[in-house]
Amino acid sequence: xxxxxxxxxxxxxxxxxxxxxxxxxxxxxxxxxxxxxxxxxxxxxxxxxxxxxxxxxxxxxxxxxxxxxxxxxxxxxxxxxxxxxxxxxxxxxxxxxxxxxxxxxxxxxxxxxxxxxxxxxxxxxxxxxxxxxxxxxxxxxxxxxxxxxxxxxxxxxxxxxxxxxxxxxxxxxxxxxxxxxxxxxxxxxxxxxxxxxxxxxxxxxxxxxxxxxxxxxxxxxxxxxxxxxxxxxxxxxxxxxxxxxxxxxxxxxxxxxxxxx
Amino acid sequence: xxxxxxxxxxxxxxxxxxxxxxxxxxxxxxxxxxxxxxxxxxxxxxxxxxxxxxxxxxxxxxxxxxxxxxxxxxxxxxxxxxxxxxxxxxxxxxxxxxxxxxxxxxxxxxxxxxxxxxxxxxxxxxxxxxxxxxxxxxxxxxxxxxxxxxxxxxxxxxxxxxxxxxxxxxxxxxxxxxxxxxxxxxxxxxxxxxxxxxxxxxxxxxxxxxxxxxxxxxxxxxxxxxxxxxxxxxxxxxxxxxxxxxxxxxxxxxxxxxxxxxxxxxxxxxxxxxxxxxxxxxxxxx
Numbered sequence: 426x427x428x429x430x431x432x433x434x435x436x437x438x439x440x441x442x443x444x445x446x447x448x449x450x451x452x453x454x455x456x457x458x459x460x461x462x463x464x465x466x467x468x469x470x471x472x473x474x475x476x477x478x479x480x481x482x483x484x485x486x487x488x489x490x491x492x493x494x495x496x497x498x499x500x501x502x503x504x505x506x507x508x509x510x511x512x513x514x515x516x517x518x519x520x521x522x523x524x525x526x527x528x529x530x531x532x533x534x535x536x537x538x539x540x541x542x543x544x545x546x547x548x549x550x551x552x553x554x555x556x557x558x559x560x561x562x563x564x565x566x567x568x569x570x571x572x573x574x575x576x577x578x579x580x581x582x583x584x585x586x587x588x589x590x591x592x593x594x595x596x597x598x599x600x601x602x603x604x605x606x607x608x609x610x611x612x613x614x615x616x617x618x619x620x621x622x623x624x625x626x627x628x629x630x631x632x633x634x635x636x637x638x639x640x641x642x643x644x645x646x647x648x649x650x651x652x653x654x655x656x657x658x659x660x661x662x663x664x665x666x667x668x669x670x671x672x673x674x675x676x677x678x679x680x681x682x683x684x685x686x
Numbered sequence: 687x688x689x690x691x692x693x694x695x696x697x698x699x700x701x702x703x704x705x706x707x708x709x710x711x712x713x714x715x716x717x718x719x720x721x722x723x724x725x726x727x728x729x730x731x732x733x734x735x736x737x738x739x740x741x742x743x744x745x746x747x748x749x750x751x752x753x754x755x756x757x758x759x760x761x762x763x764x765x766x767x768x769x770x771x772x773x774x775x776x777x778x779x780x781x782x783x784x785x786x787x788x789x790x791x792x793x794x795x796x797x798x799x800x801x802x803x804x805x806x807x808x809x810x811x812x813x814x815x816x817x818x819x820x821x822x823x824x825x826x827x828x829x830x831x832x833x834x835x836x837x838x839x840x841x842x843x844x845x846x847x848x849x850x851x852x853x854x855x856x857x858x859x860x861x862x863x864x865x866x867x868x869x870x871x872x873x874x875x876x877x878x879x880x881x882x883x884x885x886x887x888x889x890x891x892x893x894x895x896x897x898x899x900x901x902x903x904x905x906x907x908x909x910x911x912x913x914x915x916x917x918x919x920x921x922x923x924x925x926x927x928x929x930x931x932x933x934x935x936x937x938x939x940x941x942x943x944x945x946x947x948x949x950x951x952x953x954x955x956x957x958x959x960x961x962x963x964x965x966x967x968x969x970x971x972x
Binding site for chain 2: 427428430431434435438439440441442444445448456457458459500503504507508511515517519520521522523524525526527528529530531532534535536538539557558561562565615618619621622636639640643648651652655658659662663665666670673674
């Protein structure tokens, strides 16, 4: 019974992803056929040869997500320590949850006027700045779980042995926090990579990412290209899953965070 | 030694990066909603607030968002608990041990698209139903996507959230030593159903409450999935805000900002209540 249930569950997890693959390889698939009548791989060939319309959107998404992930992780690491050393750190950690409570749509719409005044609307820089707020907040929440008395003792030992503050950061803290920094880098990359609302609002249709493309193809009824976009969007997290499952389950750390708060 | 002192300078960045935009957005939406700024603004007025607060659509949309969020989460909790208690260690072994992570790689916008392709009128399930002779045409298939009851949105969220909850509950089951507690209860004469209902579930749900609250807040504010496969009316609050904001008629824009103000106040209050409850719970435990 347990084995049957496990098999059924496995099947239900595979079917959606298999459907995406089939859709992306379909040329002709009408109701009520269970399988496509004709197949094709043209758009995948064009994509890998660099001639597809999806290439600029993919590159734009990669560029934005990489920039957001690097800056937010680099800045959230020292900032999380500053917060964790405060007696009332819970209040500041709650502040870090606020952008998520307000939602990207609300924040994006409300900040659009400011972005327009700063000539950041309809630009990649504007989208990155808007996403940075969310990624940085997430980085603080995640990295705050790193700081504890053991780490503080380690800092004390390093200082006693004559290490300068920069050396402590680069030679002691960064190496020790490397696994968590890797998770933070990956998760903040995904925050930007998966984002649709902020690109739509701040990008104003001029910033072309994969999520924007997927929506456009879906609205136009082109399931084949929408599925191709969907698989491209899933590629980095699938790679992360292949490397280390922990990269994807950092959300579960909300447990520890709330206990710390 | 101090890398840097835990003084004001250490919190300048978080306050600037998070507090700054939040404050700016808060002030802007309030001033815009009161007519203080805006292209077609006639000057300071409460008319937009009166219009929005007296519009039944506002309250329907808020209630609908709460319903969709709660239904998605409740369904996911029940299903995830059932899986964790039915499969136990099987969840961590073999192919299932890896496959359970698969939905975690799917972004919300893809989940919405997949829901349409699986549960739509001409979707995969409809095709299977036709082949089994259950329906004669796509229109015979139950309306799950673009449904007024938000079934498509709930299904998409269910698919996104359940694996997270399975992993969370599986971890809590081990961390909170639920199996040992259940065994103890059974030794003391409790039936299997009683140990589940009065021991395991309270322990696990209580420990998971902070995470579940955060999930609920995120689900209520969901945007991509309801925009993609939600009904036009009623619409979830984020979609209603988007519709008022992005309309060609600029006159509705102040109403969008009334809605954003209202929504933000409700959600921030919910977040603070969750935090206070958590702090209270922690003090109680000590």
